[in-house]
Amino acid sequence: MDVIRALGAELWKMFAGDLFLTLGTLATVFGLALILGAHIAPAADAPYLLTAIIIGVFVAAVAMSTAREIKRKSDR
Protein backbone atom coordinates (compact mmCIF):
# COMPACT_ATOMS: atom_id res chain seq x y z
CA MET A 1 0.00 0.00 0.00
CA ASP A 2 2.87 2.30 0.91
CA VAL A 3 4.54 1.52 -2.42
CA ILE A 4 1.36 2.22 -4.42
CA ARG A 5 0.91 5.51 -2.56
CA ALA A 6 4.53 6.46 -3.32
CA LEU A 7 4.10 5.49 -6.98
CA GLY A 8 0.93 7.61 -7.16
CA ALA A 9 2.75 10.54 -5.53
CA GLU A 10 5.61 10.18 -8.02
CA LEU A 11 3.21 10.17 -10.99
CA TRP A 12 1.35 13.16 -9.51
CA LYS A 13 4.68 14.97 -9.06
CA MET A 14 5.64 14.11 -12.64
CA PHE A 15 2.53 15.41 -14.38
CA ALA A 16 0.87 17.77 -11.92
CA GLY A 17 4.01 19.34 -10.47
CA ASP A 18 3.21 22.28 -12.65
CA LEU A 19 -0.47 22.18 -13.44
CA PHE A 20 -0.20 25.07 -15.91
CA LEU A 21 2.41 23.20 -17.97
CA THR A 22 0.36 20.00 -17.99
CA LEU A 23 -2.97 21.65 -18.81
CA GLY A 24 -1.35 24.04 -21.31
CA THR A 25 0.26 21.14 -23.18
CA LEU A 26 -2.95 19.09 -23.23
CA ALA A 27 -5.02 22.12 -24.32
CA THR A 28 -2.52 22.87 -27.12
CA VAL A 29 -2.68 19.34 -28.53
CA PHE A 30 -6.49 19.16 -28.18
CA GLY A 31 -6.90 22.61 -29.78
CA LEU A 32 -4.62 21.69 -32.65
CA ALA A 33 -6.53 18.45 -33.23
CA LEU A 34 -9.76 20.49 -33.43
CA ILE A 35 -8.16 23.03 -35.81
CA LEU A 36 -6.91 20.24 -38.08
CA GLY A 37 -10.25 18.41 -37.90
CA ALA A 38 -12.16 21.55 -38.88
CA HIS A 39 -9.62 22.35 -41.66
CA ILE A 40 -9.10 25.83 -40.20
CA ALA A 41 -5.33 25.68 -40.81
CA PRO A 42 -3.44 23.60 -43.39
CA ALA A 43 -1.87 20.41 -42.01
CA ALA A 44 1.54 21.52 -43.31
CA ASP A 45 1.55 24.43 -40.84
CA ALA A 46 0.52 22.32 -37.84
CA PRO A 47 4.03 21.10 -36.80
CA TYR A 48 5.36 24.67 -36.64
CA LEU A 49 2.24 25.92 -34.86
CA LEU A 50 2.56 23.10 -32.30
CA THR A 51 6.28 23.87 -31.73
CA ALA A 52 5.66 27.60 -31.28
CA ILE A 53 2.74 27.19 -28.85
CA ILE A 54 4.50 24.50 -26.78
CA ILE A 55 7.59 26.70 -26.40
CA GLY A 56 5.31 29.58 -25.41
CA VAL A 57 3.61 27.39 -22.78
CA PHE A 58 7.03 26.28 -21.48
CA VAL A 59 8.36 29.84 -21.18
CA ALA A 60 5.16 30.94 -19.42
CA ALA A 61 5.37 27.97 -17.00
CA VAL A 62 8.99 28.81 -16.08
CA ALA A 63 8.09 32.49 -15.60
CA MET A 64 5.10 31.59 -13.39
CA SER A 65 7.18 29.16 -11.29
CA THR A 66 9.86 31.83 -10.81
CA ALA A 67 7.30 34.43 -9.76
CA ARG A 68 5.80 31.89 -7.32
CA GLU A 69 9.23 31.12 -5.80
CA ILE A 70 10.12 34.82 -5.47
CA LYS A 71 6.78 35.51 -3.76
CA ARG A 72 7.27 32.50 -1.43
CA LYS A 73 10.70 33.77 -0.47
CA SER A 74 9.58 37.36 0.08
CA ASP A 75 6.61 36.16 2.23
CA ARG A 76 8.99 34.31 4.57
Add this chain to the structure above:
Amino acid sequence: MTLFASAGAPGITSAMVDLAAAAPIATASFFASAVEVVEAFTIVLAVSVVRGARPAIIGAAAALAVLVLAVAIFGPLIAEIPIHGLQLTVGVLLLLFGLGWLRKATLRAGGVLPLHDEAAAFVNQAETLRAQASEVAAEWIAGVAAFKAVLLEGTEVVFIVLAVGAKPGLLAPSAMGAAAACILVLGAGLLIRQPLAKVPENSLKFLVGAMLSGFGVFWTSEGLGAAFPFGDWPIAGLVGLFLLCALGLATVLRRVLARSPAWT
Protein backbone atom coordinates in the same frame (compact mmCIF):
# COMPACT_ATOMS: atom_id res chain seq x y z
CA MET B 1 23.36 2.73 -43.20
CA THR B 2 21.47 0.11 -41.24
CA LEU B 3 22.20 -1.04 -37.73
CA PHE B 4 19.62 -3.08 -35.85
CA ALA B 5 17.46 -6.00 -36.84
CA SER B 6 14.49 -5.59 -34.55
CA ALA B 7 12.73 -8.50 -32.92
CA GLY B 8 9.68 -6.79 -31.48
CA ALA B 9 5.99 -7.64 -31.72
CA PRO B 10 4.49 -7.80 -35.22
CA GLY B 11 2.67 -4.68 -36.35
CA ILE B 12 4.95 -2.07 -34.86
CA THR B 13 8.37 -3.30 -35.90
CA SER B 14 10.20 -3.09 -39.18
CA ALA B 15 13.06 -5.21 -40.42
CA MET B 16 15.96 -2.78 -40.25
CA VAL B 17 16.47 0.59 -38.65
CA ASP B 18 18.47 3.44 -40.06
CA LEU B 19 21.45 4.53 -37.98
CA ALA B 20 20.34 8.15 -38.27
CA ALA B 21 17.07 7.20 -36.54
CA ALA B 22 18.56 4.72 -34.04
CA ALA B 23 21.41 6.88 -32.70
CA PRO B 24 19.30 9.73 -31.25
CA ILE B 25 16.84 7.18 -29.81
CA ALA B 26 19.61 5.22 -28.06
CA THR B 27 21.24 8.46 -26.85
CA ALA B 28 18.00 9.88 -25.42
CA SER B 29 17.20 6.58 -23.73
CA PHE B 30 20.77 6.31 -22.37
CA PHE B 31 20.90 9.74 -20.73
CA ALA B 32 17.32 9.64 -19.41
CA SER B 33 17.84 6.19 -17.92
CA ALA B 34 21.23 7.18 -16.45
CA VAL B 35 19.57 9.95 -14.40
CA GLU B 36 16.99 7.52 -13.00
CA VAL B 37 19.50 4.75 -12.28
CA VAL B 38 21.76 7.18 -10.38
CA GLU B 39 18.81 8.15 -8.15
CA ALA B 40 17.80 4.53 -7.50
CA PHE B 41 21.41 3.50 -6.87
CA THR B 42 21.82 6.22 -4.21
CA ILE B 43 18.92 4.80 -2.16
CA VAL B 44 19.96 1.15 -2.61
CA LEU B 45 23.53 2.03 -1.58
CA ALA B 46 22.26 3.85 1.53
CA VAL B 47 20.21 0.76 2.46
CA SER B 48 23.21 -1.48 1.88
CA VAL B 49 25.58 0.68 3.96
CA VAL B 50 23.20 1.12 6.91
CA ARG B 51 21.36 -2.24 7.06
CA GLY B 52 23.60 -4.57 5.05
CA ALA B 53 23.56 -5.94 1.51
CA ARG B 54 20.77 -8.50 2.13
CA PRO B 55 17.71 -6.18 2.36
CA ALA B 56 19.16 -3.96 -0.38
CA ILE B 57 19.59 -6.88 -2.80
CA ILE B 58 16.24 -8.51 -1.94
CA GLY B 59 14.36 -5.19 -2.25
CA ALA B 60 16.04 -4.23 -5.53
CA ALA B 61 15.63 -7.73 -7.02
CA ALA B 62 11.93 -7.86 -6.06
CA ALA B 63 11.33 -4.48 -7.72
CA LEU B 64 13.16 -5.62 -10.88
CA ALA B 65 10.98 -8.76 -10.95
CA VAL B 66 7.81 -6.62 -10.71
CA LEU B 67 9.08 -4.39 -13.54
CA VAL B 68 9.90 -7.37 -15.78
CA LEU B 69 6.44 -8.82 -15.10
CA ALA B 70 4.75 -5.48 -15.88
CA VAL B 71 6.66 -5.14 -19.16
CA ALA B 72 5.86 -8.76 -20.08
CA ILE B 73 2.14 -8.16 -19.44
CA PHE B 74 1.68 -4.66 -20.84
CA GLY B 75 4.45 -4.61 -23.50
CA PRO B 76 2.63 -6.74 -26.09
CA LEU B 77 -0.54 -4.61 -25.68
CA ILE B 78 1.32 -1.69 -27.28
CA ALA B 79 1.36 -3.61 -30.58
CA GLU B 80 -2.45 -3.56 -30.57
CA ILE B 81 -2.68 0.25 -30.57
CA PRO B 82 -2.92 1.84 -34.07
CA ILE B 83 0.34 3.63 -34.91
CA HIS B 84 -1.14 7.15 -35.08
CA GLY B 85 -2.91 6.68 -31.74
CA LEU B 86 0.29 5.32 -30.23
CA GLN B 87 2.39 8.21 -31.56
CA LEU B 88 -0.12 10.77 -30.29
CA THR B 89 -0.35 9.18 -26.81
CA VAL B 90 3.40 8.70 -26.51
CA GLY B 91 4.10 12.15 -27.97
CA VAL B 92 1.87 13.86 -25.42
CA LEU B 93 3.33 11.81 -22.54
CA LEU B 94 6.88 12.63 -23.72
CA LEU B 95 5.95 16.31 -23.88
CA LEU B 96 4.56 16.27 -20.33
CA PHE B 97 7.54 14.33 -19.05
CA GLY B 98 10.22 16.25 -21.02
CA LEU B 99 8.82 19.73 -20.40
CA GLY B 100 8.54 18.92 -16.68
CA TRP B 101 12.22 17.92 -16.54
CA LEU B 102 13.29 20.89 -18.64
CA ARG B 103 11.30 23.29 -16.46
CA LYS B 104 12.88 21.95 -13.28
CA ALA B 105 16.40 21.93 -14.81
CA THR B 106 15.91 25.52 -16.02
CA LEU B 107 14.73 26.67 -12.58
CA ARG B 108 17.72 24.92 -10.95
CA ALA B 109 20.23 26.32 -13.46
CA GLY B 110 18.70 29.77 -13.02
CA GLY B 111 19.13 29.55 -9.24
CA VAL B 112 15.38 29.55 -8.48
CA LEU B 113 15.46 25.99 -7.07
CA PRO B 114 18.40 24.34 -5.28
CA LEU B 115 20.42 21.75 -7.25
CA HIS B 116 19.63 18.08 -6.56
CA ASP B 117 22.39 16.66 -4.38
CA GLU B 118 22.94 12.87 -4.45
CA ALA B 119 25.32 13.06 -1.46
CA ALA B 120 22.61 14.82 0.59
CA ALA B 121 19.98 12.32 -0.59
CA PHE B 122 22.28 9.50 0.54
CA VAL B 123 22.78 11.08 4.00
CA ASN B 124 19.01 11.70 4.40
CA GLN B 125 18.15 8.12 3.46
CA ALA B 126 20.86 6.70 5.75
CA GLU B 127 19.69 8.83 8.70
CA THR B 128 16.07 7.78 8.18
CA LEU B 129 17.09 4.11 8.17
CA ARG B 130 19.29 4.49 11.27
CA ALA B 131 16.37 6.03 13.13
CA GLN B 132 14.31 2.80 12.79
CA ALA B 133 13.88 1.09 16.15
CA SER B 134 13.70 -2.72 16.14
CA GLU B 135 16.26 -4.68 14.08
CA VAL B 136 13.76 -7.00 12.34
CA ALA B 137 11.42 -4.14 11.46
CA ALA B 138 14.41 -2.04 10.37
CA GLU B 139 15.59 -4.74 7.96
CA TRP B 140 12.09 -5.04 6.52
CA ILE B 141 11.77 -1.24 6.17
CA ALA B 142 15.22 -1.06 4.54
CA GLY B 143 14.19 -3.74 2.02
CA VAL B 144 10.98 -1.84 1.24
CA ALA B 145 12.99 1.39 0.77
CA ALA B 146 15.24 -0.33 -1.80
CA PHE B 147 12.19 -1.92 -3.45
CA LYS B 148 10.38 1.42 -3.67
CA ALA B 149 13.40 3.28 -5.08
CA VAL B 150 14.08 0.69 -7.80
CA LEU B 151 10.37 0.33 -8.66
CA LEU B 152 9.74 4.09 -8.91
CA GLU B 153 12.86 4.97 -10.88
CA GLY B 154 12.59 1.72 -12.88
CA THR B 155 9.01 2.57 -13.89
CA GLU B 156 10.33 5.83 -15.30
CA VAL B 157 13.09 3.97 -17.18
CA VAL B 158 10.52 1.53 -18.64
CA PHE B 159 8.28 4.43 -19.64
CA ILE B 160 11.19 6.24 -21.30
CA VAL B 161 12.30 3.11 -23.19
CA LEU B 162 8.76 2.42 -24.45
CA ALA B 163 8.00 6.07 -25.24
CA VAL B 164 11.27 6.93 -26.97
CA GLY B 165 11.23 3.64 -28.89
CA ALA B 166 7.55 3.78 -29.81
CA LYS B 167 8.18 4.24 -33.51
CA PRO B 168 8.28 1.00 -35.53
CA GLY B 169 11.59 -0.81 -35.09
CA LEU B 170 13.09 1.62 -32.58
CA LEU B 171 12.38 -0.34 -29.39
CA ALA B 172 15.67 -2.26 -29.70
CA PRO B 173 17.99 0.81 -29.83
CA SER B 174 15.94 2.44 -27.07
CA ALA B 175 16.27 -0.63 -24.82
CA MET B 176 19.99 -0.90 -25.65
CA GLY B 177 20.54 2.73 -24.65
CA ALA B 178 18.83 2.13 -21.30
CA ALA B 179 20.72 -1.13 -20.73
CA ALA B 180 24.04 0.62 -21.44
CA ALA B 181 23.13 3.34 -18.91
CA CYS B 182 22.27 0.73 -16.26
CA ILE B 183 25.53 -1.17 -16.84
CA LEU B 184 27.65 2.00 -16.82
CA VAL B 185 26.05 3.59 -13.74
CA LEU B 186 25.88 0.37 -11.70
CA GLY B 187 29.43 -0.57 -12.75
CA ALA B 188 30.78 2.83 -11.70
CA GLY B 189 28.72 2.72 -8.50
CA LEU B 190 29.90 -0.74 -7.49
CA LEU B 191 33.48 0.25 -8.26
CA ILE B 192 33.57 3.38 -6.10
CA ARG B 193 30.90 2.26 -3.56
CA GLN B 194 29.82 5.84 -2.97
CA PRO B 195 26.86 7.94 -4.10
CA LEU B 196 27.48 9.16 -7.63
CA ALA B 197 27.50 12.80 -6.54
CA LYS B 198 29.83 13.88 -9.34
CA VAL B 199 27.32 12.98 -12.07
CA PRO B 200 26.19 16.37 -13.45
CA GLU B 201 22.54 15.54 -12.87
CA ASN B 202 21.10 18.93 -13.73
CA SER B 203 23.07 19.11 -17.00
CA LEU B 204 21.79 15.63 -17.86
CA LYS B 205 18.24 16.70 -17.01
CA PHE B 206 18.67 19.71 -19.30
CA LEU B 207 19.77 17.50 -22.19
CA VAL B 208 17.20 14.79 -21.53
CA GLY B 209 14.36 17.29 -21.01
CA ALA B 210 15.20 18.90 -24.36
CA MET B 211 15.47 15.50 -26.07
CA LEU B 212 12.16 14.20 -24.71
CA SER B 213 10.41 17.50 -25.52
CA GLY B 214 11.83 17.40 -29.08
CA PHE B 215 10.68 13.80 -29.59
CA GLY B 216 7.35 14.74 -27.97
CA VAL B 217 6.61 17.57 -30.41
CA PHE B 218 7.69 15.43 -33.37
CA TRP B 219 5.53 12.43 -32.48
CA THR B 220 2.54 14.45 -31.32
CA SER B 221 2.63 16.16 -34.71
CA GLU B 222 2.88 12.82 -36.54
CA GLY B 223 0.11 11.42 -34.36
CA LEU B 224 -2.12 14.33 -35.37
CA GLY B 225 -1.49 13.43 -39.01
CA ALA B 226 0.66 16.51 -39.67
CA ALA B 227 4.22 15.27 -40.07
CA PHE B 228 7.31 17.49 -40.30
CA PRO B 229 9.09 17.47 -43.67
CA PHE B 230 12.53 15.78 -44.18
CA GLY B 231 11.81 12.53 -42.28
CA ASP B 232 13.28 12.22 -38.76
CA TRP B 233 15.86 15.01 -39.17
CA PRO B 234 13.71 17.79 -37.64
CA ILE B 235 14.04 15.98 -34.26
CA ALA B 236 17.63 17.27 -33.95
CA GLY B 237 16.46 20.81 -34.70
CA LEU B 238 13.63 20.55 -32.17
CA VAL B 239 16.00 19.27 -29.45
CA GLY B 240 18.40 22.14 -30.20
CA LEU B 241 15.54 24.64 -30.10
CA PHE B 242 14.33 23.45 -26.68
CA LEU B 243 17.90 23.39 -25.36
CA LEU B 244 18.62 26.93 -26.55
CA CYS B 245 15.32 28.16 -25.17
CA ALA B 246 15.92 26.58 -21.74
CA LEU B 247 19.54 27.79 -21.53
CA GLY B 248 18.46 31.29 -22.55
CA LEU B 249 15.72 31.25 -19.91
CA ALA B 250 18.19 30.10 -17.22
CA THR B 251 20.48 33.03 -18.09
CA VAL B 252 17.57 35.47 -17.90
CA LEU B 253 16.47 33.98 -14.55
CA ARG B 254 19.95 34.42 -13.05
CA ARG B 255 19.87 38.11 -14.04
CA VAL B 256 16.31 38.59 -12.75
CA LEU B 257 17.15 36.98 -9.40
CA ALA B 258 20.32 39.06 -9.04
CA ARG B 259 18.14 42.17 -9.24
CA SER B 260 15.28 40.85 -7.06
CA PRO B 261 15.34 42.36 -3.53
CA ALA B 262 13.53 39.29 -2.15
CA TRP B 263 16.33 37.04 -3.40
CA THR B 264 19.42 39.00 -2.40
